[in-house]
Each structure stands twice: as structure tokens, then as C-alpha cells.
Amino acid sequence: MACLCFPSTTPLPRFPSLSPRVSITKIFPSSISLFGPSRFRSHGVDLRSQATAATLTVDYRTPGEETLDTGPPRILLEVRDLSAIVAESRQEILRGVNLIINEGEVHAIMGKNGSGKSTFAKVLVGHPDYEVTGGTVSFKGEDLLNMEPEMRSHAGVFMSFQSPVEIPGVSNMDFLLMACNARREKRGEPALSPIEFFGFLSPKLVAVNMNPKFLDRNVNEGFSGGEKKRNEILQLAVLEAELAILDEIDSGLDVDALQDVAKAVNGLLTPHKSLLMITHYQRLLDYIKPSYVHIMEAGAIVRTGSFSLAKQLEKEGYRSVSVA
Numbered sequence: 517m518a519c520l521c522f523p524s525t526t527p528l529p530r531f532p533s534l535s536p537r538v539s540i541t542k543i544f545p546s547s548i549s550l551f552g553p554s555r556f557r558s559h560g561v562d563l564r565s566q567a568t569a570a571t572l573t574v575d576y577r578t579p580g581e582e583t584l585d586t587g588p589p590r591i592l593l594e595v596r597d598l599s600a601i602v603a604e605s606r607q608e609i610l611r612g613v614n615l616i617i618n619e620g621e622v623h624a625i626m627g628k629n630g631s632g633k634s635t636f637a638k639v640l641v642g643h644p645d646y647e648v649t650g651g652t653v654s655f656k657g658e659d660l661l662n663m664e665p666e667m668r669s670h671a672g673v674f675m676s677f678q679s680p681v682e683i684p685g686v687s688n689m690d691f692l693l694m695a696c697n698a699r700r701e702k703r704g705e706p707a708l709s710p711i712e713f714f715g716f717l718s719p720k721l722v723a724v725n726m727n728p729k730f731l732d733r734n735v736n737e738g739f740s741g742g743e744k745k746r747n748e749i750l751q752l753a754v755l756e757a758e759l760a761i762l763d764e765i766d767s768g769l770d771v772d773a774l775q776d777v778a779k780a781v782n783g784l785l786t787p788h789k790s791l792l793m794i795t796h797y798q799r800l801l802d803y804i805k806p807s808y809v810h811i812m813e814a815g816a817i818v819r820t821g822s823f824s825l826a827k828q829l830e831k832e833g834y835r836s837v838s839v840a
């Protein structure tokens with residue numbers, strides 16, 4: 517904890533070395549001089565509106581009740597020059613993927629069939645079909661590639677597959693409870709009893725508009741395509757993952773289901789949770805607004821832009837965004 521004073525003419529400095537989650541805990545006197553984003557608020561007051569007086573005293577500690585955004589955003593996932601091959605055939609698929617996802621950001625990856633989008637997602641979660649041949653991936657500052665798939669999940673990476681697997685003989689409720697408690701254990705939190713878990717789960721069922729009867733059925737067994745996708749989002753909600761990777765979550769969904777799923781996903785986003793979506797269609801991005809849209813081509817991200825890139829793609833096709 518540090519205590520700093522500034523003369524009235526000094527703009528509030530940005531503190532790149534401090535976590536953006538530092539908090540203001542004391543302000544003396546009541547009026548101060550500040551220059552910065554409108555998020556500089558304390559006790560519900562926009563500090564810049566008090567911009568006259570002599571000193572500002574600030575205690576810095578993490579985390580606190582009020583948030584002062586003082587530094588660059590925190591990197592959640594950093595992918596550098598990632599290359600990967602199919603383990604069995606040695607076919608090269610990823611050829612130097614670079615991507616940085618900060619906390620709270622929503623990224624969309626689009627690209628032609630076979631460009632490597634799903635492979636990239638699967639490599640991130642440690643799918644055994646692939647072998648990494650180069651590059652690095654760090655998640656919350658730790659080497660993700662060094663972790664077993666299970667550890668990646670416990671660390672906070674969640675992936676929803678294009679075709680969610682069925683698990684015969686395991687009820688959805690038991691599966692969710694086990695998954696939830698495994699993650700809680702890794703976070704040092706006490707396990708939830710089945711009754712406590714039901715209380716935890718109920719609002720999430722409502723959020724994904726899912727009938728509780730699906731809890732008694734075996735995981736994804738006999739579920740329709742749309743029901744499987746909702747179930748995936750329910751799993752995401754239960755696991756409270758910091759990075760959700762959703763591979764074509766919009767495929768096979770009718771309009772109402774797409775809206776339900778998008779609403780549920782949006783409801784899970786927080787300033788510290790991030791989303792990586794793979795999709796072919798702008799319509800998903802109409803509901804879940806991306807911070808960035810990336811185009812993948814031949815195993816690498818070749819273009820990055822805003823939502824307008826997806827609109828251009830929809831209107832003019834891949835030829836207009838290709839670098840080949």
C-alpha cells in the first residue's frame with residue numbers, strides 16, 4: 517500500500533507498473549484535480565467534476581471497493597507464433613498464430629472452411645490430436661502449453677466444441693456438480709453439496725432458458741443440436757471460466773435459441789472474463805459484440821479489425837479480406 521499526494525496542477529498519473537485493479541480508498545480534500553477517463557470514480561462521484569483543489573491522497577491496494585483504471589489492460593491470453601501439426605499425419609495446420617486477448621475483451625475469429633480455426637481452439641485446450649511445434653501460449657501469465665488439458669480447464673479455460681460429446685451413463689447434474697467442485701477445489705474453495713449446488717445452478721438454468729428436466733438426463737445424450745449448445749453455455753456458467761472459447765456456438769440454432777444463447781453468454785461477461793468466438797456469420801456478432809474480429813487464413817491470423825470487418829466479409833466475401 518502506498519500513499520501519494522499530488523499538487524493541484526498535476527494530472528493524475530497513470531501507473532503502468534501497478535495493477536489496473538488498484539483502488540482509491542481515501543481522498544483528501546474533497547475536491548481534486550484529475551485528468552483521465554470517465555471511469556475515474558469514487559463513491560459514485562466522477563472525480564473530474566471536483567477539479568479545483570490542492571491535494572489528492574490515495575491508498576493503493578488490491579483489490580478494493582472502487583476501481584481506478586490506471587494502467588494498460590491486463591493480458592489474459594498471449595499467443596506468440598503458435599505452430600501445430602496433426603499428431604498422427606504430421607500435417608502442418610497452424611503456421612504462426614499471434615493473438616493477445618485482454619481481460620474483458622470479446623474476440624471473434626472468422627475464416628474459410630479449413631483455415632485452422634477449430635484446430636487453433638483445440639490446441640489451446642490441449643486436444644491430443646495435435647502437437648505443438650513452435651511458439652508460446654501464456655494464460656494469466658502461466659505457460660498454458662505446459663499444462664495438461666484438465667489443468668487448463670482448472671486454470672479457467674473453457675471450450676465449447678462444435679459437436680459437444682455425449683456421455684452415456686453420467687447425468688448432467690452429476691457431471692456439472694463434479695466439474696464445478698473440481699474447479700472450486702483448485703481455487704481453494706469448499707465443495708458445494710448437491711443442495712447448495714442446485715441453488716447455485718438454478719439462476720443459471722433460467723439464464724440459458726433451460727428446462728431443469730435436462731439435469732436428470734445423461735450429458736448431451738439425445739439432446740437436439742440447440743439443446744447441446746445451451747448445455748455447453750450452462751457448463752460455462754457453472755465453471756465460471758475466465759476465457760471461454762466458443763466454436764461455432766451459433767451453428768444449428770434457430771433464431772430464438774441463438775438469442776437465448778447470446779443473452780446467456782453476454783450475461784456471463786464481466787470486466788475480467790473474456791470470450792473467443794469462432795463463427796462464420798455476422799449474425800452471432802450482432803448479438804455478442806466483439807471487441808476485435810480476426811481473419812484466419814492458412815493457419816495464421818492475417819487480418820484484425822473491428823466489427824466492420826465482419827460486415828465487410830458478409831457483404832463482399834472472403835476475397836475482400838484475404839491476403840493470399
Ligand SMILES: Nc1ncnc2c1ncn2[C@@H]1O[C@H](COP(=O)(O)OP(=O)(O)OP(=O)(O)O)[C@@H](O)[C@H]1O
Pocket residue numbers: 602605607609627628629630631632633634635636645
Ligand atoms: N485431426 C485431424 N486429422 C486430420 N486433419 C485434420 C485434423 N484436424 C484438422 N485437420 C485438417 O486441418 C485443416 C483445418 O481444420 P479446422 O477444423 O481447424 O478448420 P476450420 O477453419 O475450423 O474449418 P471449418 O470452418 O470448416 O470448421 C483442415 O484441412 C482439416 O481437414
